[in-house]
Amino acid sequence: MENSYDVIVAGAGMSGNLAAALAAKGGLNVALLDRNEELDVGKKTNWGWVCGDAVANDHLKFIKSKISIDFDFPELDLKVDGVYAISPDLQHKLLFDGEGYVLNRPLFEHKLLQYAKKYGAHHISKFEVEGPIIENNKVVGIFGKDAHEKHTEMRAKVVIDALGVATNLRRKLPDNPYVDKVVDIDDVESTGRYIYDFDLDHEDLTYYDPKNALIHLNQELAPGGYGWVFPKSGTCMNVGLGVQKTSLQIRNKAMNKNDNLHSLIDDYVKWNPVVKNPRLRNDNNNGKGYWSVAVRRQLESLVFDGYMGAGDSMAMPNPISAGGIGPALVAGILAGENAVKAVHNNDTSIKGLWQYNLDFNEAYGRKTAGLEVFRIYLQSLNNEQINYGMRTFLTQQEAIDISYGRVPELSLASKFRMVLKGAQNMDAFMNLLYVVKAMKRLNAIYERYPKSPEQFGAWRQEVTKEMEEAKAKFKPKPI
Numbered sequence: 001m002e003n004s005y006d007v008i009v010a011g012a013g014m015s016g017n018l019a020a021a022l023a024a025k026g027g028l029n030v031a032l033l034d035r036n037e038e039l040d041v042g043k044k045t046n047w048g049w050v051c052g053d054a055v056a057n058d059h060l061k062f063i064k065s066k067i068s069i070d071f072d073f074p075e076l077d078l079k080v081d082g083v084y085a086i087s088p089d090l091q092h093k094l095l096f097d098g099e100g101y102v103l104n105r106p107l108f109e110h111k112l113l114q115y116a117k118k119y120g121a122h123h124i125s126k127f128e129v130e131g132p133i134i135e136n137n138k139v140v141g142i143f144g145k146d147a148h149e150k151h152t153e154m155r156a157k158v159v160i161d162a163l164g165v166a167t168n169l170r171r172k173l174p175d176n177p178y179v180d181k182v183v184d185i186d187d188v189e190s191t192g193r194y195i196y197d198f199d200l201d202h203e204d205l206t207y208y209d210p211k212n213a214l215i216h217l218n219q220e221l222a223p224g225g226y227g228w229v230f231p232k233s234g235t236c237m238n239v240g241l242g243v244q245k246t247s248l249q250i251r252n253k254a255m256n257k258n259d260n261l262h263s264l265i266d267d268y269v270k271w272n273p274v275v276k277n278p279r280l281r282n283d284n285n286n287g288k289g290y291w292s293v294a295v296r297r298q299l300e301s302l303v304f305d306g307y308m309g310a311g312d313s314m315a316m317p318n319p320i321s322a323g324g325i326g327p328a329l330v331a332g333i334l335a336g337e338n339a340v341k342a343v344h345n346n347d348t349s350i351k352g353l354w355q356y357n358l359d360f361n362e363a364y365g366r367k368t369a370g371l372e373v374f375r376i377y378l379q380s381l382n383n384e385q386i387n388y389g390m391r392t393f394l395t396q397q398e399a400i401d402i403s404y405g406r407v408p409e410l411s412l413a414s415k416f417r418m419v420l421k422g423a424q425n426m427d428a429f430m431n432l433l434y435v436v437k438a439m440k441r442l443n444a445i446y447e448r449y450p451k452s453p454e455q456f457g458a459w460r461q462e463v464t465k466e467m468e469e470a471k472a473k474f475k476p477k478p479i
């Protein structure tokens with residue numbers, strides 16, 4: 001039948017291209033839909049491929065373990081040794097993530113698309129997806145407009161939603177207890193970034209480091225989020241910041257200011273003393289852009305009858321770093337693999353697709369709920385408290401543990417220092433201990449991710465209870 005496929009992948013971004021590649025590699029008839037022309041594949045909005053473009057090497061290794069693909073310059077624009085988080089007073093620097101790359105995003109996405117096509121996926125460009133076709137409470141296809149603006153319906157045994165954070169597939173699912181249609185605004189960061197060529201005024205690795213990605217924690221510059229300076233090849237940087245809207249409002253009120261995301265990014269660039277004469281690098285109109293990132297645990301279930309989701313459509317970015325490329329790549333691969341199994345088993349019900357939940361949980365997802373609690377805690381601290389915490393509470397090993405979602409063993413030395421420093425600081429330390437315990441509980445809950453949809457309801461209640469408790473205890477308080 002015309003317009004009928006085994007799998008429709010909606011969105012040819014990081015997750016969608018790989019989902020299509022893996023599903024096609026498994027012998028399925030796959031349509032890969034995206035609103036962009038082929039050369040602009042993966043472009044998120046009219047503002048371009050809005051992203052910091054930093055990705056850990058481990059995630060690229062994961063792709064290579066699943067398909068034979070080699071990445072090199074120019075799609076890997078620059079190798080970085082690590083990612084450093086810097087305290088508001090600029091006195092403390094903690095390594096937060098290991099070796100990785102800053103991508104040339106358009107070229108990287110283009111390469112992924114070539115692999116999807118090589119394995120046999122049908123790429124349909126300039127197609128605007130408008131919503132799911134639902135029959136008997138099951139997703140059986142999508143509708144939208146083709147390149148000639150003609151209303152078009154397509155059917156498939158499985159639809160993979162890889163439309164990114166603004167997905168109009170997940171939002172239009174039938175009401176159901178598995179996949180949430182709405183994400184809390186406090187769990188979303190408004191973000192933006194510029195790509196600048198610049199002259200280096202002087203060397204200062206606190207502000208720009210050609211070998212490392214830098215993250216500036218500062219509740220006045222980037223309330224409820226952080227600013228970043230990621231080096232690119234040449235004297236070029238990807239510079240941007242993210243804010244939580246509630247934190248921005250609180251900060252504006254307290255400081256009697258009226259800043260918005262745009263003014264904050266402009267001020268952040270001016271604040272950086274090593275950047276002289278910044279010039280927008282606007283190839284592909286990709287120099288300046290704004291978009292949103294969800295920073296919570298991925299949606300509790302990534303599947304519904306006839307439906308799977310991968311990447312930002314499922315709120316997969318890391319709750320602390322907002323890094324979403326890695327999980328999108330991992331999820332794309334696992335969604336494609338699991339679609340193959342479900343179609344071959346002739347069962348694309350929620351039960352038939354459930355294994356994808358378990359696979360993503362195992363590969364990445366089980367640490368994110370704990371990280372979300374840590375993020376909620378971080379957003380409740382002002383600059384002074386963050387300085388204090390980075391100076392006193394955390395060792396380098398503990399910072400690494402947190403960033404990898406492991407529960408840190410707060411060192412005896414730091415505990416002893418706390419006891420010496422009196423009641424007020426003990427409070428802050430006790431809060432951190434609470435967070436560490438909550439992370440431990442949540443990691444244990446995710447270790448028991450339900451093996452089938454029948455056990456999901458009770459399990460989900462445990463997660464919700466922990467999250468509600470954390471949000472009630474730690475309110476955004478940037479100033």
Ligand SMILES: Cc1cc2nc3c(=O)[nH]c(=O)nc-3n(C[C@H](O)[C@H](O)[C@H](O)COP(=O)(O)OP(=O)(O)OC[C@H]3O[C@@H](n4cnc5c(N)ncnc54)[C@H](O)[C@@H]3O)c2cc1C
Pocket residue numbers: 010011012013014015016033034035036041042043044045050051052053054055127128129130162163164165166167168191192193240290291292293310311312313317322323324325326328
């Ligand atoms: C400012 C900013 C900085 C970031 N920095 C980093 C970083 O440094 N490192 C990191 O790991 N992550 C970062 N992220 C997050 C990262 O960019 C995302 O997690 C990643 O792009 C998710 O990939 P995806 O495939 O899920 O979705 P997307 O990349 O959003 O791809 C979705 C695709 O679907 C298409 N599409 C959407 N709607 C429709 C429709 N209705 N019809 C047809 N096509 C449609 C889009 O055009 C696009 O091609 C950042 C995000 C932002 C906004």
